[in-house]
Amino acid sequence: MTILVRFVTRKKSGGVAHRDVTVDGDRARFGRSADNEAYLNDPRVPLYQAAIEVRANGVFVEGITGADVTVNGRIVGNSVLKLGDVIGIGPYDATLVEPPPGHAAAVTVELARAMGDDLSRLMGRSKFTIGGPIVSRRRLSWAAALVTLALFLIWPVAAFFNPARQPDTDLNRSQSWRPDMMWNSGEISNAHKPIAQQCNRCHTEAFAFVKDETCVACHETIQHHADPVKFKFAELTVQCEACHKEHNGALAVTRMDQKLCSDCHGPFREKAPASQLLAASDFLKDHPEFRPTVVADPLARKFDRVSLAATPRPRENSGLTFPHDKHLRPGGIRGPDGLEPLDCDSCHQMAPGGYLMAPITQELHCARCHELAFEPVARGRRLPHGNTEAAIAMIREFYSDAALHGAFPDPQAPAVVRRVPGGTRITKAQEREALAWADQQAAQSLEFVFTSRAVCGTCHIVTQTGTGAARKYDVVTPQVAERWLPKGLFRHSAHATETCQRCHSLDVTDPAKWRERVKDALPAFLDAMALVPSDEGALGPLKKAAQLLKQSPWAPGLAKPATELATQVATGELPMADGVRQAKRLAEDVVGAAWSDESGDILLPGVASCQECHVGDQAMISWSQPNNRLPSTCGTCHYFHTPTQGPMHPPKSAAQTQSVPGLYRSGGVALDGSLKALHSGIRVAPKRD
Amino acid sequence: MHESILEFRGFKYLKLSAWMMLVVVLAYALHQPNVGPPNGGTALGYALGTLGLGLIIWLAWFGVRKRRYGKGKMQLEDWLSAHVYLGLGLIVVATLHTGFQFGWNVHTLAYTLMCLVIASGIFGVYAYLRYPQRMTDNRRGQTLREILTQIAELDLKAREISATLGDDIHSAVMAAQEKLAFGGSTRRMLSGRDPNCPSHAALKRVGELTLGLPVSEAERGRALLALLARKTELADRVRRDLSFKAKMDIWLMFHVPLTFGLLASLTAHVVSVFFYW
Numbered sequence: 001m002t003i004l005v006r007f008v009t010r011k012k013s014g015g016v017a018h019r020d021v022t023v024d025g026d027r028a029r030f031g032r033s034a035d036n037e038a039y040l041n042d043p044r045v046p047l048y049q050a051a052i053e054v055r056a057n058g059v060f061v062e063g064i065t066g067a068d069v070t071v072n073g074r075i076v077g078n079s080v081l082k083l084g085d086v087i088g089i090g091p092y093d094a095t096l097v098e099p100p101p102g103h104a105a106a107v108t109v110e111l112a113r114a115m116g117d118d119l120s121r122l123m124g125r126s127k128f129t130i131g132g133p134i135v136s137r138r139r140l141s142w143a144a145a146l147v148t149l150a151l152f153l154i155w156p157v158a159a160f161f162n163p164a165r166q167p168d169t170d171l172n173r174s175q176s177w178r179p180d181m182m183w184n185s186g187e188i189s190n191a192h193k194p195i196a197q198q199c200n201r202c203h204t205e206a207f208a209f210v211k212d213e214t215c216v217a218c219h220e221t222i223q224h225h226a227d228p229v230k231f232k233f234a235e236l237t238v239q240c241e242a243c244h245k246e247h248n249g250a251l252a253v254t255r256m257d258q259k260l261c262s263d264c265h266g267p268f269r270e271k272a273p274a275s276q277l278l279a280a281s282d283f284l285k286d287h288p289e290f291r292p293t294v295v296a297d298p299l300a301r302k303f304d305r306v307s308l309a310a311t312p313r314p315r316e317n318s319g320l321t322f323p324h325d326k327h328l329r330p331g332g333i334r335g336p337d338g339l340e341p342l343d344c345d346s347c348h349q350m351a352p353g354g355y356l357m358a359p360i361t362q363e364l365h366c367a368r369c370h371e372l373a374f375e376p377v378a379r380g381r382r383l384p385h386g387n388t389e390a391a392i393a394m395i396r397e398f399y400s401d402a403a404l405h406g407a408f409p410d411p412q413a414p415a416v417v418r419r420v421p422g423g424t425r426i427t428k429a430q431e432r433e434a435l436a437w438a439d440q441q442a443a444q445s446l447e448f449v450f451t452s453r454a455v456c457g458t459c460h461i462v463t464q465t466g467t468g469a470a471r472k473y474d475v476v477t478p479q480v481a482e483r484w485l486p487k488g489l490f491r492h493s494a495h496a497t498e499t500c501q502r503c504h505s506l507d508v509t510d511p512a513k514w515r516e517r518v519k520d521a522l523p524a525f526l527d528a529m530a531l532v533p534s535d536e537g538a539l540g541p542l543k544k545a546a547q548l549l550k551q552s553p554w555a556p557g558l559a560k561p562a563t564e565l566a567t568q569v570a571t572g573e574l575p576m577a578d579g580v581r582q583a584k585r586l587a588e589d590v591v592g593a594a595w596s597d598e599s600g601d602i603l604l605p606g607v608a609s610c611q612e613c614h615v616g617d618q619a620m621i622s623w624s625q626p627n628n629r630l631p632s633t634c635g636t637c638h639y640f641h642t643p644t645q646g647p648m649h650p651p652k653s654a655a656q657t658q659s660v661p662g663l664y665r666s667g668g669v670a671l672d673g674s675l676k677a678l679h680s681g682i683r684v685a686p687k688r689d
Numbered sequence: 690m691h692e693s694i695l696e697f698r699g700f701k702y703l704k705l706s707a708w709m710m711l712v713v714v715l716a717y718a719l720h721q722p723n724v725g726p727p728n729g730g731t732a733l734g735y736a737l738g739t740l741g742l743g744l745i746i747w748l749a750w751f752g753v754r755k756r757r758y759g760k761g762k763m764q765l766e767d768w769l770s771a772h773v774y775l776g777l778g779l780i781v782v783a784t785l786h787t788g789f790q791f792g793w794n795v796h797t798l799a800y801t802l803m804c805l806v807i808a809s810g811i812f813g814v815y816a817y818l819r820y821p822q823r824m825t826d827n828r829r830g831q832t833l834r835e836i837l838t839q840i841a842e843l844d845l846k847a848r849e850i851s852a853t854l855g856d857d858i859h860s861a862v863m864a865a866q867e868k869l870a871f872g873g874s875t876r877r878m879l880s881g882r883d884p885n886c887p888s889h890a891a892l893k894r895v896g897e898l899t900l901g902l903p904v905s906e907a908e909r910g911r912a913l914l915a916l917l918a919r920k921t922e923l924a925d926r927v928r929r930d931l932s933f934k935a936k937m938d939i940w941l942m943f944h945v946p947l948t949f950g951l952l953a954s955l956t957a958h959v960v961s962v963f964f965y966w
């Protein structure tokens with residue numbers, strides 16, 4: 001069985017051409033796909049549109065895969081065809097015709113609706129992509145690139161090279177916005193805020209680090225780290241910029257990492273054998289014991305730098321006698337108004353700035369009790385402190401005046417000295433007698449004042465020269481350290497949450513001496529009290545006393561319990577009231593013993609005390625130890641720019657590297673706390689009109 | 690079997706990018722600058738900046754590479770997959786390079802442009818993964834040109850019928866045919882709708898007019914309405930198609946110009962940083 005499909009083409013000339021396709025079988029499909037039996041190459045035709053099928057009862061048409069089929073203009077489903085029926089296949093008309101002999105069916109296919117210009121006109125009117133010649137990706141890209149470059153690169157660079165640009169030299173220049181501000185990479189530190197908008201003040205040259213000369217133009221006195229002639233290390237010639245980074249926010253711009261120091265100071269003995277410094281690389285793991293600068297000889301003004309770890313423990317000879325324990329006796333010290341309890345801050349006050357303690361003066365801190373009287377008759381007269389000659393003159397003047405004035409209330413004095421003042425003038429002989437008495441009294445008084453332990457000798461060393469009338473006294477001026485550890489910065493105000501005793505009591509600074517002092521005072525007191533079952537009952541008060549002690553800063557050092565005392569009370573051998581009194585007394589002794597009894601004691605804690613809270617730069621010491629201490633790098637206590645050195649820039653000759661001893665002793669910290677002045681060495685230009 | 694660019698080669702480039710991000714984050718967490726806070730000017734900051742710059746240039750080079758189909762060792766699919774994943778990884782690299790220091794300056798401008806480029810790229814990935822399927826569904830497997838051809842075809846048929854139905858109907862049909870145009874403003878194309886569609890208007894108008902037709906013409910009127918309804922439906926389909934296409938194009942209108950803005954601001958960033966070292 002075959003189906004004949006005849007494709008008919010009408011020519012413009014009017015002739016008709018045709019092409020026959022004979023389909024084997026009873027089914028012919030129409031569509032654009034090439035595997036259709038009737039293949040119609042036209043975009044308006046679906047891939048598979050329709051099929052005709054010859055069946056026993058006629059020729060049928062059906063749509064393929066749901067495509068619409070029209071027969072004589074009507075949409076049909078599966079439909080039987082009769083001769084002359086026209087099937088619409090896109091623009092083609094397929095007409096069922098009488099089949100020639102040998103064919104079961106025949107169809108002519110003719111292009112009925114040629115592709116018109118509707119399509120091209122519709123497409124011409126329409127726009128199928130966004131954008132267009134004006135707003136194209138290419139144009140936008142060029143515009144974005146060029147505008148950005150012009151605004152953010154060319155403009156600032158042009159402004160930089162503008163010959164009319166005024167150099168930024170005036171600190172007080174009114175600050176106007178300039179295009180290079182767009183390059184600001186981050187907030188300027190507070191210290192540099194006044195020049196924050198003057199980029200060229202620091203960035204003087206293109207494509208170059210900020211120059212050191214630029215920094216020292218203001219920071220002109222900034223000191224060197226070490227003598228660059230003696231220690232020729234490349235590390236000492238670094239640029240400011242290596243450690244000081246700007247544009248990182250309001251806070252400091254200084255390098256503080258431990259490596260900065262430990263690179264050199266770790267292997268320091270090999271690196272700089274000429275230096276007297278010891279090696280240190282980590283505050284917890286590798287830091288020498290403190291070596292305070294102490295007074296060795298107040299007369300010769302000799303100072304020693306000695307390690308606290310030295311045996312025997314170093315002592316200071318300041319020329320001053322001052323037992324702390326007497327002044328801090330629990331319960332108070334006898335003063336003009338009765339018992340007065342003193343505490344550390346009765347005398348030691350923080351100096352402004354919070355670094356050091358303010359100096360102690362006789363007038364402010366001692367004179368209320370130690371009033372420097374020299375003669376009971378001279379009521380209210382006090383010797384001047386700190387001026388031996390004036391004191392001697394005052395004594396001599398007092399007795400001369402008393403002798404010549406008369407009415408001196410001493411029955412052993414000559415009559416002329418005791419006479420009623422006024423009346424007739426005394427004779428020359430009387431005058432000589434009176435003045436001889438005065439000289440004698442003055443000599444006695446001076447001897448008392450200077451040599452007894454009652455006035456000057458209470459605290460001071462007094463030297464004598466000559467004998468008789470030529471005898472001369474002098475008080476050795478004590479040398480009291482302003483700073484024992486001038487190479488480090490200790491800030492008392494930063495440690496205000498701690499008690500003074502935490503670091504300065506004898507049990508901390510000199511435990512060996514302290515143990516010796518408390519050896520007999522309180523053996524086993526605390527342990528015994530710990531055995532008492534409760535606060536109630538007969539032993540309650542004793543236990544309370546023990547608890548008070550335990551809360552005291554000395555508790556950790558109290559190792560020896562007063563077993564005997566406790567046992568005596570427990571057995572009734574000692575009355576309860578006596579037991580409590582004795583316990584309190586013992587407690588007081590222990591507490592009191594924590595105060596030093598000699599001014600030679602150096603009441604400085606060792607490095608281990610600081611290490612209780614401070615560690616190196618790694619807060620975590622090991623995996624097994626919890627992180628509960630302060631990470632502290634070298635820069636926490638030490639400074640890079642050493643106050644005793646000459647200026648860091650420009651590099652200087654040997655003559656300029658002389659250190660400054662006075663500055664060294666105060667470590668660059670002025671007592672008023674004006675640390676910054678010496679530390680940053682800044683000089684601000686005077687304001688111009 | 691089609692493989693999405695996201696799943697390309699068993700997520701090879703996702704893994705590469707994830708490793709890069711992990712290394713970079715670890716380095717950032719472990720790095721302690723000598724001076725001050727984390728910052729683009731530390732050793733790690735310079736390293737991250739160099740890496741970020743390299744990534745940006747390489748990512749931008751994709752625009753050149755995709756025009757040279759079939760060249761080079763890597764397939765274009767490799768490039769695209771890597772472009773997507775390394776582009777996402779760039780967010781981490783560049784953000785850590787900033788050290789979270791932002792301000793009103795050329796440096797943050799470059800960072801912002803980079804983020805916008807990446808954001809538009811993310812939309813692009815979404816569009817390229819989602820819309821082609823929806824476009825195919827919308828066009829019922831036909832091409833846009835086929836649908837337009839069908840519309841032209843329907844126009845022809847409609848004209849033939851309307852010519853027999855009086856001037857009112859015929860002029861309404863003709864006007865709708867003459868006025869119908871797809872596209873228009875970008876916004877309209879994105880919306881996929883045309884409230885002033887002449888085809889819709891003609892369908893409505895002809896619907897009203899055919900009510901008054903005599904019985905002898907009613908059947909032709911119905912045929913005409915069927916043609917117009919079909920055409921209107923095809924027109925809506927075309928608009929939806931154009932809308933998808935517009936969405937697939939519009940992000941590139943941002944992605945590419947922003948990339949050029951980014952390259953320019955990056956130049957300004959790098960030059961200015963070393964200009965004022």
